[in-house]
Amino acid sequence: DAKTTQPNSMESNEEEPVHLPCNHSTISGTDYIHWYRQLPSQGPEYVIHGLTSNVNNRMASLAIAEDRKSSTLILHRATLRDAAVYYCILRDDLSGTYKYIFGTGTRLKVLA
Amino acid sequence: DAEITQSPRHKITETGRQVTLACHQTWNHNNMFWYRQDLGHGLRLIHYSYGVQDTNKGEVSDGYSVSRSNTEDLPLTLESAASSQTSVYFCASSAGTGPGGTGELFFGEGSRLTVL
Numbered sequence: 749d750a751k752t753t754q755p756n757s758m759e760s761n762e763e764e765p766v767h768l769p770c771n772h773s774t775i776s777g778t779d780y781i782h783w784y785r786q787l788p789s790q791g792p793e794y795v796i797h798g799l800t801s802n803v804n805n806r807m808a809s810l811a812i813a814e815d816r817k818s819s820t821l822i823l824h825r826a827t828l829r830d831a832a833v834y835y836c837i838l839r840d841d842l843s844g845t846y847k848y849i850f851g852t853g854t855r856l857k858v859l860a
Numbered sequence: 861d862a863e864i865t866q867s868p869r870h871k872i873t874e875t876g877r878q879v880t881l882a883c884h885q886t887w888n889h890n891n892m893f894w895y896r897q898d899l900g901h902g903l904r905l906i907h908y909s910y911g912v913q914d915t916n917k918g919e920v921s922d923g924y925s926v927s928r929s930n931t932e933d934l935p936l937t938l939e940s941a942a943s944s945q946t947s948v949y950f951c952a953s954s955a956g957t958g959p960g961g962t963g964e965l966f967f968g969e970g971s972r973l974t975v976l
C-alpha cells in the first residue's frame with residue numbers, strides 16, 4: 749500500500765482559506781486520492797476524492813499535481829466547525845480491494 | 861434512515877477475558893471494516909470483510925477475530941483481552957462501487973474499550 753505524508757498540525761484563521769498538503773511520491777497509476785476528516789469524538793467522514801483532475805464539491809476542493817506525487821485539500825473559508833484531523837489516503841481501486849489505510853493525518857486548528 | 865451502530869459504546873474489562881464488540885449496518889453494504897485508534901497512531905485496520913463468509917486480516921490483527929455470517933453484522937472478538945488493546949474501536953462499511961466510485965466509508969460512533 750502506497751504511503752502518504754502529511755504535516756502533523758496546521759493552524760488557520762476563521763473565514764480564511766486553508767491548504768492542507770499531502771505527499772504521495774510512490775503513488776501508482778491506479779491509486780485514487782481520498783480525503784477524510786475526523787471531528788472530535790466522532791468517526792471519520794468522507795470529504796472528497798480524485799484521480800488526476802482537480803475536483804470540487806460542496807465541502808472542499810482537491811488540487812492534484814500534474815505528476816500526481818502530491819495533492820492539496822482546499823477549504824475555501826475555514827469555520828470553527830472545520831477543526832478536525834484530516835486524512836489523505838490512497839486507494840488502489842483496480843486491485844478489487846476497497847480497504848483504506850489511514851495515516852496519522854493533519855490536525856487543523858481554526859482560530860476565531 | 862440507514863445507519864451503522866456499534867455496541868457497547870463503553871466497556872471496561874479485565875485482562876484475559878473474552879470481549880465482543882458488535883457492529884450492525886442497515887445499508888446492505890458488502891464491505892465492512894474494523895479499525896482501532898490510539899494517540900499517535902491514527903486509525904489502524906484490524907480486520908475487514910468483502911461479503912458473507914469472507915474475512916481478511918488488516919495491519920494489526922493479532923489477538924482479534926471477526927466472523928461474517930450475514931451482510932449486516934461484523935462482530936469483533938478479543939479472545940483474551942490485553943492492556944495493549946485498550947483503545948477506541950471504529951467499525952465502518954462501504955458499498956464498494958467499483959473503480960473510481962466513491963466507495964465512501966461510513967463510520968460508527970466508536971466503542972471505547974478499557975482493559976485493566
